[in-house]
Amino acid sequence: MLEKLSNVLKKTTDKIANAIFLDKNLVDSIVKDLQRALIEADVNVSLVLELTKKIKQAALGERIKGIEKKEHIIKLLHDELISILGQSREIKLQKKNTFLFVGLYGQGKTTTISKIASYYAKRGSKVCAIGLDVHRPAAPEQLKQLCDKLNIKCFINKEEKNPIKIWNQYRDELKDYDLVLIDSAGRDALSKDLIKEIKDISKLTKPTETFLVMAADVGQAAKKQAQAFKESCNITGAIITRMDSTAKAGGALTACAEVRAPVVFLGVGEKSADLETFDPESFLSRLLGMGDLKALIEKIHSVVDKDKMEKTQKALEEGKFTLDTFSEQLDSMSEMGSFDKLLGMVPGLGNVKDKIPQEQLELQQEKVKHWKAAIKSITKEEKENPELLEKETSRMARIAKGSGTHTSDIRMLLKQYKMLNELIKSQSTIAEKGLDQKTMMKLARKFGRKMKF
Ligand SMILES: Nc1nc2c(ncn2[C@@H]2O[C@H](COP(=O)(O)OP(=O)(O)OP(=O)(O)O)[C@@H](O)[C@H]2O)c(=O)[nH]1
Numbered sequence: 100m101l102e103k104l105s106n107v108l109k110k111t112t113d114k115i116a117n118a119i120f121l122d123k124n125l126v127d128s129i130v131k132d133l134q135r136a137l138i139e140a141d142v143n144v145s146l147v148l149e150l151t152k153k154i155k156q157a158a159l160g161e162r163i164k165g166i167e168k169k170e171h172i173i174k175l176l177h178d179e180l181i182s183i184l185g186q187s188r189e190i191k192l193q194k195k196n197t198f199l200f201v202g203l204y205g206q207g208k209t210t211t212i213s214k215i216a217s218y219y220a221k222r223g224s225k226v227c228a229i230g231l232d233v234h235r236p237a238a239p240e241q242l243k244q245l246c247d248k249l250n251i252k253c254f255i256n257k258e259e260k261n262p263i264k265i266w267n268q269y270r271d272e273l274k275d276y277d278l279v280l281i282d283s284a285g286r287d288a289l290s291k292d293l294i295k296e297i298k299d300i301s302k303l304t305k306p307t308e309t310f311l312v313m314a315a316d317v318g319q320a321a322k323k324q325a326q327a328f329k330e331s332c333n334i335t336g337a338i339i340t341r342m343d344s345t346a347k348a349g350g351a352l353t354a355c356a357e358v359r360a361p362v363v364f365l366g367v368g369e370k371s372a373d374l375e376t377f378d379p380e381s382f383l384s385r386l387l388g389m390g391d392l393k394a395l396i397e398k399i400h401s402v403v404d405k406d407k408m409e410k411t412q413k414a415l416e417e418g419k420f421t422l423d424t425f426s427e428q429l430d431s432m433s434e435m436g437s438f439d440k441l442l443g444m445v446p447g448l449g450n451v452k453d454k455i456p457q458e459q460l461e462l463q464q465e466k467v468k469h470w471k472a473a474i475k476s477i478t479k480e481e482k483e484n485p486e487l488l489e490k491e492t493s494r495m496a497r498i499a500k501g502s503g504t505h506t507s508d509i510r511m512l513l514k515q516y517k518m519l520n521e522l523i524k525s526q527s528t529i530a531e532k533g534l535d536q537k538t539m540m541k542l543a544r545k546f547g548r549k550m551k552f
């Protein structure tokens with residue numbers, strides 16, 4: 100169900116959580132991915148643009164900084180997605196209930212009735228169905244067969260062509276049931292005929308709920324359809340079917356929310372058990388692969404220790420990347436347990452890490468241990484002027500001896516430090532001047548090649 104969108108949303112939150120800088124390039128790429136994925140899921144373009152505009156403004160605004168900014172953006176993304184998914188509405192059964200199901204041809208009304216019948220019967224209600232689709236000849240029999248399979252009482256009259264008469268015929272018997280489900284006829288479009296028929300049925304049967312049934316694959320047509328039904332038929336909730344068979348469900352879901360026909364159930368297959376209740380919060384949690392907003396925000400904090408992160412960020416923003424900053428990076432790297440996280444944290448370098456084989460990454464972790472030990476033996480003076488080490492090789496020998504490493508380790512350490520330093524400086528320039536994606540990629544490739552593991 101909406102797998103692609105789900106993957107992009109997960110990736111987006113990861114990117115935000117892992118980034119050191121939320122620079123223009125990163126924000127642009129996040130926004131672009133989001134836009135593409137939401138539009139592919141058939142979410143209305145203007146909703147998508149509104150959502151991404153807000154994210155961009157918040158991300159590039161100067162008002163909030165550092166880790167708070169990331170929290171702010173994640174929260175904003177979460178809240179905006181919830182708002183386009185609409186209000187949550189739980190259906191509570193009363194003593195006596197009548198549900199009327201309306202919708203265009205083939206949207207899944209009859210199938211959904213059997214699912215709802217089974218859902219409430221399992222929860223102890225006495226449920227029956229009545230077939231008032233008098234237009235499609237096979238309709239009454241279809242409803243009856245579905246109900247028979249579930250041992251649900253079904254009232255039909257295949258000869259009668261007036262739905263009002265069918266209702267009146269069974270009126271007294273229906274009183275024995277807690278929940279009466281009414282199947283109505285569909286049309287190709289919401290015609291005057293159909294509206295009149297639904298209104299007549301509605302006046303007679305006084306439904307406690309009127310559900311619009313709409314298939315997820317209607318895509319962009321969803322809004323017009325939902326709006327037309329909402330305006331003419333007193334819709335109290337919507338049921339989106341065929342959620343299992345399309346990637347475009349975003350259209351139907353958000354359209355119902357937009358016209359204030361809150362989605363209450365989802366059809367996720369052809370069988371009677373393929374029904375889910377819908378709640379925007381838990382639906383979004385599933386898409387994001389996270390329990391709730393709190394879990395999402397914790398994800399940001401779990402990536403790096405807050406104080407260290409802020410210190411590093413400040414150092415980087417000022418273009419100061421000392422051996423101490425490097426050592427701190429190495430610390431958080433070992434805490435995170437993998438070297439590729441560090442690469443992922445450097446904007447633009449995320450794609451390089453995919454090119455490095457796992458064994459080499461593990462080897463790298465060994466090296467990192469040596470480097471950390473070595474940095475401890477480096478004096479303050481040397482940290483501030485690393486070139487001293489290159490000038491006087493005796494210093495290198497001293498450090499190697501003191502930390503139980505080799506001078507080759509120290510050389511490698513210096514080389515990596517210098518390279519990252521250079522990379523970060525160019526990143527800061529890019530952040531300021533806003534170089535385009537192409538140049539970024541070129542840079543990433545350049546450094547990716549240079550990094551010899
Ligand atoms: N995959 C999938 N198929 C569904 C779902 N709900 C309904 N269908 C299928 O959609 C088709 C139409 O379903 P119906 O229940 O007959 O639709 P309807 O709205 O009653 O159609 P009319 O009575 O002709 O207006 C059937 O083949 C169903 O099996 C669903 O959630 N998932």
Ligand SMILES: [Mg+2]
Nearest residue numbers: 208209232238
């Ligand atoms: Mg039907």
